[in-house]
Amino acid sequence: MSEVNFQAWTKARLGQVxxxxxxxxxxxxxxxxxLPAAMRYSVLGGGKRVRPLLVYAAGEVFNADDEALDAAACxxxxxxxxxxxxxxxxxxxxxxxxRGQPTAHVKFGEATALLAGDALQALAFQVLCLGAHTxxxxxxxxxYKADLCAILAVASGGSGMAGGQAIDLANIGKxxxxxxxxDMHARKTGALLEASxxxxxxxxxxxxxxKTLLRDYAKAVGIAxxxxxxxxxxxxxxxxxxxxAGKDAANNKPTYVSxxxxxxxxxxxxxxxxxxxxxxxxxxxxxxxxxxxxxxxLADMIVLxxx
Amino acid sequence: MSEVNFQAWTKARLGQVxxxxxxxxxxxxxxxxxLPAAMRYSVLGGGKRVRPLLVYAAGEVFNADDEALDAAACxxxxxxxxxxxxxxxxxxxxxxxxRGQPTAHVKFGEATALLAGDALQALAFQVLCLGAHTxxxxxxxxxYKADLCAILAVASGGSGMAGGQAIDLANIGKxxxxxxxxDMHARKTGALLEASxxxxxxxxxxxxxxKTLLRDYAKAVGIAxxxxxxxxxxxxxxxxxxxxAGKDAANNKPTYVSxxxxxxxxxxxxxxxxxxxxxxxxxxxxxxxxxxxxxxxLADMIVLxxx
Numbered sequence: 001m002s003e004v005n006f007q008a009w010t011k012a013r014l015g016q017v018x019x020x021x022x023x024x025x026x027x028x029x030x031x032x033x034x035l036p037a038a039m040r041y042s043v044l045g046g047g048k049r050v051r052p053l054l055v056y057a058a059g060e061v062f063n064a065d066d067e068a069l070d071a072a073a074c075x076x077x078x079x080x081x082x083x084x085x086x087x088x089x090x091x092x093x094x095x096x097x098x099r100g101q102p103t104a105h106v107k108f109g110e111a112t113a114l115l116a117g118d119a120l121q122a123l124a125f126q127v128l129c130l131g132a133h134t135x136x137x138x139x140x141x142x143x144y145k146a147d148l149c150a151i152l153a154v155a156s157g158g159s160g161m162a163g164g165q166a167i168d169l170a171n172i173g174k175x176x177x178x179x180x181x182x183d184m185h186a187r188k189t190g191a192l193l194e195a196s197x198x199x200x201x202x203x204x205x206x207x208x209x210x211k212t213l214l215r216d217y218a219k220a221v222g223i224a225x226x227x228x229x230x231x232x233x234x235x236x237x238x239x240x241x242x243x244x245a246g247k248d249a250a251n252n253k254p255t256y257v258s259x260x261x262x263x264x265x266x267x268x269x270x271x272x273x274x275x276x277x278x279x280x281x282x283x284x285x286x287x288x289x290x291x292x293x294x295x296x297x298l299a300d301m302i303v304l305x306x307x
Numbered sequence: 308m309s310e311v312n313f314q315a316w317t318k319a320r321l322g323q324v325x326x327x328x329x330x331x332x333x334x335x336x337x338x339x340x341x342l343p344a345a346m347r348y349s350v351l352g353g354g355k356r357v358r359p360l361l362v363y364a365a366g367e368v369f370n371a372d373d374e375a376l377d378a379a380a381c382x383x384x385x386x387x388x389x390x391x392x393x394x395x396x397x398x399x400x401x402x403x404x405x406r407g408q409p410t411a412h413v414k415f416g417e418a419t420a421l422l423a424g425d426a427l428q429a430l431a432f433q434v435l436c437l438g439a440h441t442x443x444x445x446x447x448x449x450x451y452k453a454d455l456c457a458i459l460a461v462a463s464g465g466s467g468m469a470g471g472q473a474i475d476l477a478n479i480g481k482x483x484x485x486x487x488x489x490d491m492h493a494r495k496t497g498a499l500l501e502a503s504x505x506x507x508x509x510x511x512x513x514x515x516x517x518k519t520l521l522r523d524y525a526k527a528v529g530i531a532x533x534x535x536x537x538x539x540x541x542x543x544x545x546x547x548x549x550x551x552a553g554k555d556a557a558n559n560k561p562t563y564v565s566x567x568x569x570x571x572x573x574x575x576x577x578x579x580x581x582x583x584x585x586x587x588x589x590x591x592x593x594x595x596x597x598x599x600x601x602x603x604x605l606a607d608m609i610v611l612x613x614x
Contacts, residue, residue: 091417110398122464157429166342
């Protein structure tokens with residue numbers, strides 16, 4: 001598949017997830033409080049939507065249906081959005097700028113931001129069970145819905161994303177080994193990226209064999225994502241990133257760059273990209289699947305991105 | 308069923324949910340951070356466990372199996388516990404005392420308390436899908452697991468508990484009509500109490516007819532719970548409540564007592580108790596169900612409690 005086709009695919013899928021997110025979020029006037037507005041602001045204010053794209057690209061390999069993929073794509077992005085809202089709060093990273101805009105607590109106050117994050121997490125599980133496009137009443141069950149909830153809950157919870165964030169906070173200003181740094185990032189960002197891929201595969205009722213290969217792909221992409229994040233925090237400016245650059249160094253946070261150096265970090269990102277490609281090459285040999293073109297392009301996009 | 312039998316039942320079920328909560332929470336040493344300890348502290352530090360008791364009592368009417376009820380009982384209590392952790396934080400109610408102990412952010416710091424609440428919410432959905440007693444790997448699916456997740460997500464989210472909390476915050480110091488107050492509490496506390504009953508019924512695969520009656524019961528109990536809370540905030544002392552008494556009046560928060568007066572609030576609580584009993588009387592007429600003795604006693608306990 002050409003780069004041009006991937007761009008067209010990305011544009012189409014980004015439009016699709018944006019419409020699904022808009023549909024599943026509560027209308028601003030649905031409550032006598034600014035909570036729905038804060039939820040919408042925190043989700044619809046842009047973002048690369050990497051996780052939804054991974055859901056769609058993985059699901060397509062198994063010809064999963066779009067309604068299921070929309071729900072999974074929204075759910076994982078809602079979790080990502082809630083984590084950003086809470087991470088930005090004064091008691092955490094105390095960030096005032098996100099995607100070039102005031103963070104949720106700056107715009108709506110801390111209490112509403114806290115509640116918006118909480119409500120976005122609940123909405124993620126609601127959408128997985130009731131769909132992104134329907135009113136919140138129970139409709140026909142698919143057997144894998146509870147599997148999707150389990151994958152997302154484990155990935156975002158105390159041994160996943162929230163756990164990684166806690167390890168991060170506990171280690172600011174402390175030396176970390178590469179093993180510790182890798183464990184932290186596997187939880188903090190890797191778990192949700194991996195969950196995105198696995199949820200897409202689950203929507204397509206992928207075989208265990210295929211899931212194992214996709215997990216290899218996702219683990220490589222997950223680490224690569226963080227390595228490149230660390231590189232960009234050193235090399236890009238705040239305007240390009242849409243958030244405050246150089247914060248890790250300023251906060252004396254251990255990163256791949258501080259641990260491995262810039263050259264080795266860049267080489268490592270390339271090596272992970274190759275690992276991801278290799279897992280997809282093996283996936284190609286399983287009969288009856290669609291070629292994972294977009295997963296391959298997404299791995300490239302994640303490693304080669306500039307923001 | 309006698310009061311003595313109810314006390315024995317309560318003791319047995321409280322022991323059961325305590326063991327299930329202990330089993331589903333991560334071990335304190337499972338992460339290189341104090342997040343698991345903060346999660347355990349926030350859940351295992353006591354509490355009346357009203358919501359788990361409602362789950363068990365409702366499930367028993369339909370002979371639901373204990374493993375499913377344990378998962379539902381844990382899940383709803385984990386959601387309740389996370390909401391208390393976040394509500395107590397400085398940007399919300401700024402409470403330092405909960406169940407006679409320092410609140411989570413006082414004990415562990417705000418960042419860890421925030422993450423502990425987030426992780427407890429995720430754990431609730433994990434437990435619903437994977438069970439309270441098993442390691443987090445997928446086991447056999449029951450068709451209603453996604454229904455349980457949907458009920459809990461809707462009840463705790465932006466149009467439920469979190470929404471009620473947002474309305475509460477938006478109205479501190481403002482006059483509220485009875486309609487507004489009722490709507491706020493229906494979301495803030497009623498939704499999760501109702502979800503407890505409905506999740507128990509769902510574990511027992513209750514008929515729609517039975518669910519309708521249980522919803523009537525749960526709505527009455529949910530309002531009664533809040534009316535009694537408001538009464539106790541005026542009449543009990545902090546030591547009895549295990550939290551700061553008189554806070555609502557001090558914060559100029561609208562309550563049933565400030566709106567209806569003490570005498571009418573007390574009469575209203577009794578009226579709601581009667582409504583709950585009536586719904587159960589109708590339930591008794593459906594064939595093949597076990598008598599809802601414990602639901603009746605729980606309604607009495609909620610109205611007649613002193614803390």
